[in-house]
Amino acid sequence: MKIEELKFDANGLIAAVVQDAATREVLTVAYMNEESLGKSLETRETWFYSRSRQELWRKGATSGNTQKIVEIKYDCDGDALVVLVKPAGPACHTGAVSCFSENLLERSTEQLASQHFSESPLENNSGQLASLSDYAVMLELEKTISEREQEMPEGAYTTYLFEKGVDKILKKVGEEASEVIIAAKNRDPEELKWEAADLLYHLMVLLQEQKLPLKEVLSVLNKRKNPSAEE
Template identity: 40%
Template sequence: MKIDFNKNDDGLVPAIIQDASTKNVLMLGYMNEEAYTKTIETNKVTFFSRSKNRLWTKGEESGNFLNLVAIKNDCDQDTLLITVNPVGPTCHKGSDTCWGEDNEQSFGFLSNLEAVIQNRKENQDDSKSYVASLFRKGINKVAQKVGEEAVEVVIEAKDDNEELFLSESADLLFHYLILLQAKGYKLKDVVNVLKSRS
């Protein structure tokens, strides 16, 4: 990989650190050629510390290493994207990221939908929503709805109406997310089981 360490007078390139599993950005550091080489050799991310004016392996004092997974170079060959498996919090202030955020898996829209479902569950007595009404009826009703939607997906899978198949699939996924929360779980718990099997 060709990296343009000479683009700036200081010989440094920005290194964006991203969690390999969650895809969250954890921090930004800087590397010179020596730091890059040490990172490759040790599989532990090493930066050039501008404040200490020396090489600095993240975790050398705290034990919170950034274990290297992969390095990509951008189109101008002057910025690195480094994916890692972090050991412990990344920020020196003790947070998961240098932006004070938790390094949790996000599933985009599905995570937002889970948050809405959780809100309906927590406020079911005050809500007239369909989701709240399912929670009020109990686990048997929620499980029954998942079963009904699963059967409808199977039926539509055997026909040629793709729009109905996708609509029933969306209904199944929606009700499954409700069932997960009725049982005290979220999508990330199922993903963790799948990861353990891979």
């Protein structure tokens, strides 16, 4: 289909749903006109049309948080687009990864984090698969670890790890991996879940120390799941 064959609305606009090509997370919803869509196809970066300013704008022009286009799909009616991108930073002007960070049905990310990392035991969810909301705690943890490295609050364990450096962090990753192995060999699910949580935490501290976003690791998993996915 050619651009001129798409169904733009009365104002000459078409809705564009922007998704992370690796995680498929919806990052934002914006609008394009024929010119901005043409620029997006030409430059392989997202260009949109601002309805409030009535002008074209390139994502990341001022913030540096550009979006490299992997694929642009149109729906069966030709009146909406899905733009798969590789983001170079947060999509939202608030600094959040996605503009869709709040959930009307689920508890907030902070409540989830409190539930998962409280001192009281977790409820027994044996046999149940985790939902997307359960993984929100990983994003919150990554954000918290990043803030700890920047602010280095006195007395925080994460601060201690960053102060000691990569050798200490690597040692802890090794120790926690050993604890996971022991718990698994002991067939102790209660012990295993706590040791696994400790291992994940220290691994994420290591990723932060190495300046490797968790998103990059998820991207590798996504590629392994779908080897034919475009680079």
